[in-house]
Amino acid sequence: MAAAKSNLSVRLAIRSNEVLRALREIIGRMDGFVLQEDPRASRVDILVLEVGNAPEQELETIRALMQAGVVGSLFITSTQATPEILLPALRAGAKEFFQQPINAQEVITALGQAKKLETTTHDAEAEPLQLGKIHCVLGAKGGVGSTTFAVNLATNLQAALPEKLIALVDLNRLTGEVPLFLDLETGFNWEEIGNNLNRLDEAYLKSALIRHASGIYVVPAPATLDLDGKTPANLGAHILSGMQSVFDHIIVDMEKRIDQEALHILSAAQQLYLIANLTMPCMVSVKRLTDTLREQGIQESKMRVVANRFEKKSQIDLQEAARIIGKEIDAIIPNDYRLSMMGINRGKPLAEVDSNSAAAMAYGELAESIEGVEGRQKSRRRGWGLFQRR
Ligand SMILES: Nc1ncnc2c1ncn2[C@@H]1O[C@H](COP(=O)(O)OP(=O)(O)OP(=O)(O)O)[C@@H](O)[C@H]1O
Ligand SMILES: [Mg+2]
Known part of the structure; x- marks a missing residue:
């Protein structure tokens, strides 16, 4: 930087x-x-x-x-x-x-x-280092579309900011799916990273991360459970903090369980996207989550509630949803099951499956609403550079 x-x-x-x-x-x-x-x-x-x-x-x-x-x-x-x-x-x-x-x-x-x-x-010492921004993505419940959101936010952000370094980190231990969503072969070894925490510098991270066609760098989730306690405590938080000195934006697909490490990461984040569907159980869950996070000292101003799979005719409308959770809905992603499944099955971001679809465009707009992207050339889409024609 x-x-x-x-x-x-x-x-x-x-x-x-x-x-x-x-x-x-x-x-x-x-x-x-x-x-x-x-x-x-x-x-x-x-x-x-x-x-x-x-x-x-x-x-x-x-x-x-x-x-x-x-x-x-x-x-x-x-x-x-x-x-x-x-x-x-x-x-x-x-x-x-x-x-x-x-x-x-x-x-x-x-x-x-x-x-x-x-x-x-x-040149790390040449200027005070400006740390990269962490954007956490947290599902109010399982299956609401958090991984889809994290993947599409990251790839759209890279398209909006082609010269910036964007990373996507999957913290869903054992159940991580980001590589599947992007058709990537995993190669990142959490155990090895754990053993090399003292040299978590740029060069090392660069060599360890996987690069996707869109330009983003990907950290897949740990694929094993740490039953023998060999993984250093708070490893995810350590890796993220190391990555902040290299990457401009880091999108994190968070595990749904909120523990001390998750709270630590959420505190360091600039933005927290709470993903929900407009159903009563989901709304109740968002309310519980926002209340809990607030009690734990996470600023409400950085929480953005996203209504995923939005349909105009849904039983709970946006006003009703805002009333239940005591907070406005900040963004909506239209319902398009077919498109999202095509994305998952082909391992491609939605913009690559159908860039004119309402859902793909919603992600594009969302990325362009992020601080630092605003005011730039809108809708300047970079083609998927590396290995795009696979
Ligand atoms: N905008 C959308 N419209 C319709 N379906 C969607 C949309 N976004 C995601 N989905 C669908 O929702 C399902 C769950 O998506 P995804 O795996 O991203 O959710 P998740 O919250 O990460 O799930 P998990 O809790 O298993 O990690 C998938 O079948 C996906 O295709
Ligand atoms: Mg997921």
Whole structure:
């Protein structure tokens, strides 16, 4: 979040003349980057590699170079975006994929993000660190749509703020579903993170998180129970606090159980979204939750009640709901079961399934109502950059 001090070096390992020319031109025009043409250079910050028909072998060498610190970040380009190319690229640690013909905006956004990550890693002391904002998503009851909400808020926020670093953290122990909603393979190891709490720095987090096509970084939920008590206490809260110095916004799909750790996280959050459906049990539950949280010192001003699966003809209308819970409903997401199931089954955010649907648009508007997004170019939608054409 501080200003960059030095240029990032970029090496282009590209066979096709046309692609090489396009990349040289785009990168040549960008501030903060230099093309590294010297083959004897001992290190390069970003390698853009064109992969052909045998990506496994090509990428194996690069992976070794990355492990040795000779290559910082790896970007891949190819004429095709098939799983045979993308999967080895992901495994080798590629951060971006540019399908050919090269789209200049995709390259500019990707390099901008790489610069930002580099800046936060190296310039932490240059300016007082502005901590990222935590947005907690908490269901008033099970099954009201909290994970759907968290996933779509995060991806829409990234689309509204393409140059910002956005993370989505799933804290639902054992029952976490965020990777399924985004068709991601989990690779994050909570036990390992627990053992490395003392080095929870930017570089480590960067290497441990999974990147989604929309640009967001994902922390899947812990997949095991800590029966032998080896996981450090408040691990989720520790990880979130470490992430705040790297990411601009962190969306957290909270577990429904409120314990001390959850209260700690909610206190640190800038915003708390309470997700509910307009049913009597849900309204009662929202009332109980808001009362309890208030008693525990969580400011009411940061609580936003969201009526999910909203239908104009529902038995409880918005006024009635506000009367029951003693608080206005701050946002509504229209009911669209078919769309939401298509999103879940295909592992895609709603905007990718049908960007013109009322529910997808509601998420877009919600993201644009967040502090820091307001007043920017509205409805400026960034295409799903990385691996979007899978
Ligand atoms: N706007 C919507 N309209 C209709 N159905 C929706 C909407 N949003 C979510 N759903 C549906 O609600 C169900 C529950 O969604 P989701 O898993 O996101 O809820 P949850 O609160 O995270 O559940 P859990 O308590 O199991 O974690 C899913 O079937 C989903 O498709
Ligand atoms: Mg859920």
